[in-house]
Amino acid sequence: MDQYAVIDLLKNHRSIRKFTEEKLSDETIKMLVESAQSASTSSYVQAYTIIGVTDPEKKKALKEISTQPYVENNGHLFVFIADYRRHRDLSIEKDAPINFHLTEQFIVGTVDATLAAQNLAIAAESIGLGICYIGSLRNDMAKVIEILELPEGTFPLFGMVAGYPAHEGSIKERLPFEAVYHENTYQNLDAKKEDIEEYDKRISEYYKERTDGKREDTWSDQVIGMLNKKQRLDVDQVVKKQGFLRQ
Amino acid sequence: MDQYAVIDLLKNHRSIRKFTEEKLSDETIKMLVESAQSASTSSYVQAYTIIGVTDPEKKKALKEISTQPYVENNGHLFVFIADYRRHRDLSIEKDAPINFHLTEQFIVGTVDATLAAQNLAIAAESIGLGICYIGSLRNDMAKVIEILELPEGTFPLFGMVAGYPAHEGSIKERLPFEAVYHENTYQNLDAKKEDIEEYDKRISEYYKERTDGKREDTWSDQVIGMLNKKQRLDVDQVVKKQGFLRQ
Structure with missing residues (x-):
């Protein structure tokens, strides 16, 4: 492999928002998830779960939250969950207290899920798939929790669509x-x-x-406009309801 | 490049905690940071900054926080900062309000910085370097803020050491x-x-x-033991002092 082939792949990233109808095979999904799992994890805690959404009704409901048509039409839809539920259940069995409600654990769960997600994105792009992150699932986090039946100790961070690209996309220049x-x-x-x-x-x-x-518009125009508004005010309440940020 | 070469690289990840004395060149650092910047970013907001620490006294002080010797002895030390400061400054110039204090923006800053970090990790590993994340900088976030002179609107998430490996490391099996x-x-x-x-x-x-x-010990033993204790209780207060999570 050429010395800089991976760096070239990383720099070639662009979001893909239109896909062919071909679905990812179970084998490909497993390969991508295992690549995700190989990412670093805070103190080995592995505080995340990945949910693959294939049920057409659930995909439609998630598309309505996101408003993006590609949440419904893609090769596969992954949702990344910060997850201390299994740690909680293991602790309960041993009658041990569990402190996932601290801000520290909110950071750990968010970081662990995101490290895994970015590995999955790169694995996908390396085999010719396109991806797009779906932050807009946070438009209605409570509804996502209902659709995916997420218990206390978990919360949904973002989705990611992957699939066989039906357009080229374009690289968007980053800050200097x-x-x-x-x-x-x-x-x-x-x-x-x-x-x-x-x-x-x-x-x-x-x-x-x-x-x-x-x-x-410029980049500055965009960020000023975006942060001008108070958006997703319910996120705070929902993550607290799920047991996080209760310090 | 072999079809699965990148996936093999991802699956071959192990933390490296001993490095030769060779420093990363400015050219390599730039290539790694640019790879980091190519990662996805929430609504193009790019809410992070990467600080390269080369000052020996600062490295020593950060090592004392982390307690890990490789925070001082490495090819390069990166610290990843969730950053709305530049957005804040741009908004102030235009007399526009800025709402980075919401939980939503805490998530966005954390996710953006982490996506960039994982791209940097993979770029580094792809050219034969080893890396290790340094979550232990959160042992004393206030002190990290002082050392790196981080203003309101920013907070340090974690560090990453990179360098030329002086040991092999070993792959640690993930959850099934x-x-x-x-x-x-x-x-x-x-x-x-x-x-x-x-x-x-x-x-x-x-x-x-x-x-x-x-x-x-088993994985379950480890996570039960870890979450048994209330650790890093100051993180909550420090991120609030920096202007975040004030909703």
């Missing part, structure tokens, strides 16, 4: 290296200002070209 | 596929009980072999 990588201490925005201004110009051009001039 | 992957609905532990019992036996054997019989 200089803005994201700092040395020894945090550098405030002033120090990186020019880098971000240049980036904003390129992003505006990217949209202009792709929309025949209908759209020309 | 059947325990981690569920279909359509969450399956409780009862349904997976036998799988986990078999797994526990194998893990006990693994430790026995590697320690000449001195250690023979």
